[in-house]
Amino acid sequence: MASADAKKKCRQYSQEYLKFGFILSFSNETMPMCLLCQKVFTNDAMKPSKMKDHLERVHPDKKNKDVEFFKVLKEKIRNQPNLKSFFKAPGTVDCEGGLKASYTISLNIANKVRYTSY
Template sequence: MAESEKKCHQYSVEYLKFGLLPSKADKRLPTCLLCNKVLSNDSMKPSKLEDHLRRCNLDKISKDLKYFQTLKEKYEKRPTVQSMFSSTSESNDDSLQASYNIILLITKSGKLHTIGEQLILPAVEEVLKTVLQKS
């Protein structure tokens, strides 16, 4: 069969009964919820998907759709490296912006940069402690 004539199977929501979700990298390919393997396009036939479940996850073969739906919810809620770094970088961006704004104010005032350490930093700490009850 020629390269252009190969059939490209699409992920189907019915594959959840075999413990498979669409891959994050390529939505057309399934990812096994149990072993986290991304399966190839050749294995997209239901008989081959069932065979994968039987070979790799024999103890889960008798589980019903409800089990895999619960597993899917847990899988989607789990923390990922990208989500951990994106939330950290957002808070760092805010801190960096605030620091930049303070330095800009000091520079525009024509005062020495040490005023930030001697006056502004203690003032900001006092505001946070008093207004937000943070120490």
Template sequence: MSRYVDCHKRKQEKKLEFVRQYDEKYMELAFTVARGSEQSPRPLCLVCDQVLSNNAMKPSKLARHFHSKHGNLKGKPVKFFERLLIDMNNQKKQLKNMKTSEKSLLRGSYLISPQIAKTRKPYTIGEKLVKACILSAAEDFGR
């Protein structure tokens, strides 16, 4: 029994040691490397945004995913998938910019709310008076 356990552990250790690396040819199948997976690179499908395990970094498994889920894109050139990668990166940058502007708006809201509470007026005054004042001030700064 103990030999079986030892042998089984050795097999698992061997499996854990082997890490597959990304090859540029995988771009033909619409796969790139997922961000944050430099130690153990994982394939990211550019079409459906699905991240697969490192064990799936085999051409046969990537091809199976591509042909079974995205068979309509079979004859597309590599430039098409490179454009998808560029578009995905641009989309992430835009989302990051939106998040920072939302944080600024939320911070401004938190600064205004206590001031409204101190006047003991209903919070609807913020929609009428404060919003109008902030919009006019923002327009003035924009000039």
């Protein structure tokens, strides 16, 4: 009964985990993400033994890489364009061009349609 009442421990990220190729996930900062395969794991996997095991099993060619290799990889991933970067900030949206294009398309469709009467 006591184990059912106990709260689940939420592990915290440590900078040491970078040597295993893990950073915090961009979408959920309580979950680790592998820099090499970009797979996000549960918080339970935020144990050095599990991270080391993943590195050795899935990426055996990278297990002897130093921390600098993973730091460079981390920066490449952070600077990689993502979906948010493709859209403008909400205050800088240019509605004029979109409105004009929408009107032009509607006008072209209306001109091409053949009207029939029943």
